[in-house]
Amino acid sequence: MASIYDYPSQIRRDILRMVHKPQSGHPGGSMGCTEFFTALYFDVLRHNPSAFTMDGRGEDLFFLSNGHISPVLYSTLARSGYFPVSELSTFRLINTRLQGHPTTHDGLPGVRIASGSLGQGLSVAVGAAQAKKLNGDKHLVYTLHGDGELQEGQIWEAAMYAGAKKVDNLIATVDANGQQIDGSTDEVLPMGDLGAKFAAFGWDVMHLEHGNDLDAVRAALREAGTRTGQGKPVVIIMKTAMGHGVDFMAGTHKWHGVAPNDDELARALAQCPETLGDY
Amino acid sequence: MHPYTNQGSQDTRSGFGAGLLELGRSNPHVVALCADLTGSLKMDAFAKEFPERFFQTGIAEAHMMGMAAGLTIGGWIPFTGTFANFSTGRVYDQIRQSIAYSDKNVKICASHAGLTLGEDGATHQILEDIGLMKMLPGMTVIVPADYNQTKAATIALAAHHGPAYLRFGRPKVANFTPADKPFVIGKADVLVEGTDLTIAATGHLVWEALEASNTLAAQGISAEVINFATIKPFDTEALLKSVTKTGRVVTAEEHQRHGGLGDLVAQTLGMHRPAPIEMVAVNDSFGESGTPAQLMDKYGLNAAAIVEAALRVRNR
DSSP states (O other), X not given: OOOGGGHHHHHHHHHHHHHHTTTOSOHHHHHHTHHHHHHIIIIIOOOOGGGOOSSOTXXXXXXXXXXXXXXXXXXXXXXXXXXXGGGGGGTTSTXXXXXXSOOSTTOOTTOOSOOOSTTOHHHHHHHHHHHHHHTTOOOOEEEEEETGGGGSHHHHHHHHHHHHTTXXXXXXXXXXXXXXXXXXXXXXXXXXXXXXXXXXXXXXXXEESOTTOHHXXXXXXXXXXXXXXXXXXXXXXXXXXTTTTSTTTTTOGGGSSOOOOHHHHHHHHTTSOOSSOOO | OOOOOOOOOEEHHHHHHHHHHHHHHHOXXXXXXXXXXXXXXXXXXXXXXXXXXXXXXXXXXXXXXXXXHHHHTTTOXXXXXXXXXXXXXXXXXXXXXXXXXXXXXXXXXXXXXXXXXXXXXXXTOOSSHHHHXXXXXXXXXXXXXXXXXXXXXXXXXXTSOSOEEEEOOSSEEOOOSOTXXXXXXXXOEEEXXXXXXXXXXXXXXXXXXXXXXXXXXHTTOOEEEEEOOEEEXXXXXXXXXXXXXXXXXXXXXXXXXXXXXXHHHHHXXXXXXXXXXXXXXXXXXXXXXXXXHHHHHHTTOSHHHHHHHHHHHHTO
16 A cells, blocks of 8 residues: 655656656656645545546546646646556657646546646636535635746736635645746746735635645645635645755756756656656 | 518627526526626626626636636536627637637627727727637637527527637617527528528628618619628538529628638638628728717728629629
C-alpha cells in the first residue's frame, strides 16, 4: 500500500520524464506544486476517479487555472486512477489526450475545463460553486492559480463577485512562487500584498509559508475546508519554490517552460527516488 | 406581393425576454446571467420570477462568460445577456477557451447588434460579431428576423446541446413570423418563391427583403426571399436549391461584408455552384450616431438598397 509520502518524488519523476521526451512543457511550476497536488488528490478531495462525470455531482471539484503546469495535473490524475499511468508517455505528442494545456476536447477523465489562457479558471469555479448550491450539493470547489496569473483582470472580476455574493463553498489557492516567465514577479509587475487585496474583496485569507511541506499543505487545505460555509470564499496564499525537489532547478524562473536535456534529466532523476514505479 | 403582414412592430430583444421567461417556467434547468443590462435585455421578468436562477454579475462580462461555463458543470443551462459588442469582441478569448473549446452548453444572447443600436454610435454598434462567432468550431450562430422568431429561437436553444450565439437588436421592427411557428436550428425558410433571383437575408434585413420583393414584383422581377436565421450550421441545401433555379443572389445583413452572411453565401456558391452575387452589408467601415432609420439609409441597409442590388445582379 502506497504511503502519501511516496507520491511527491514519483510525481516529480513523472513531470521530468514527461517534459523531457517532447523537449517541451513547464516543469518549474509543476514541481513547485507537487505537494499541493499530492495533498489535494490523495488526502483532501472527495472524488471518484474510477467513475468520472463532467457534472461532478456529489464530488469535490478542482479547476487548474494556470493550465501550463499540466504535467503535475496529468501525473496526479493518472496516479489517482483517472486514466492509465502509461498514457503519461504521450504528453504533448501528436494525437495525445494529454495536450500541452488541459482540455476537455479529447475526453480526458479528470479535466472539466480547458485552461492555458490565464485568468479564466476562477470565474469557471465560481459558476461551478453556484451550480453546487443550486443542486443542494454540499461538496466544495477548489482552484489553483499562479501568482503571476493574478495580473489578469478577470481574476479580480471573479474575486469581486465571489466575495460580494458570498460564494463560500470555494477554496482558491495561489501558488506564490514569486516567479513568472520574464523574471521575478517583483521585477515584472509587483503585486503588493496579495492577502490584503483578497481580504479587501471580501475573502477569508490564509497564508501558508511552507507550500513544499506536504503535511503543512494537508493541514492548510483541511483548515480551509473548516472555514467554508461562513459567508466568504477562502483563499490560501501558498509560498512555494518553483522547481522544488531538484537542486539546480529550484527557486529560479529559468525552468518555467524549459525541459531538461539528457544529462540534466539524469542528474534530476537521481535526486527523486522512484517510489511507486515509473510509467 | 408577399403574403406577410406586420402584426405590430416589436423589438427582437423583447422576443428574447419573452422566450426566456417561458423557458424559466417550462425548463427548471435554465439559469440566466446579466452584466448590468437587465432592462435593456428584457431579462427583468425572468429575474423577478426566478431570482434564485438569475445571476447579476455587474459590469464584468469576462467573468460572466467563465461563470456561465462553470454553471454547466452540474447540469444547468445558462443564458448570458449583454450587448452584442460586449458578448463577443470584448470576451472572445473567454468564449473561445472556456465555452467553445470546452464544449460548454452556454447560450450567449446578444442585444443591440449592428447599426440599429442608433445614437450611442460606433463604440457599441458591433458589425463584426457574426464573423467572430461563426469562426469558432462548434458554435451555433442564430440571427432571427423578428419578435416571434427571436422568442421561438430562444426556446429552441434550451433543447439544443452545445455553445450558441443568439443575435438580436434594439429597435421595434415588423413582426411577421407566425407566433406558433417553431424554430428549427439549421433550417432556412423560403418566405417568398421566385424565379429571377434569390435574396438571402438575415436578421432585421429579412423584412426589408420582403418589402424589396414587392417593389421588384411591380417591375416584373420575381425574387425568391430566404430567411437564413441560422448562420451556422448553414443550410447549404436551401441556398443551392434556390440558386439552381434563379442563378443569381443578393445577400442582405446588418453586418460587415467581411465575415457575415454574404461571405458565407459566396464561399458556398464558389465551392458548389458559382453564380453572380451582390452584397447588401456594411463595406469595411465603422458606424456612427444617428437614428436607426437614418443609419440604415446612409449605410445602404434597407429595402431600397436591396432593390438596387437586385437590379445590379440581374444585369450581370
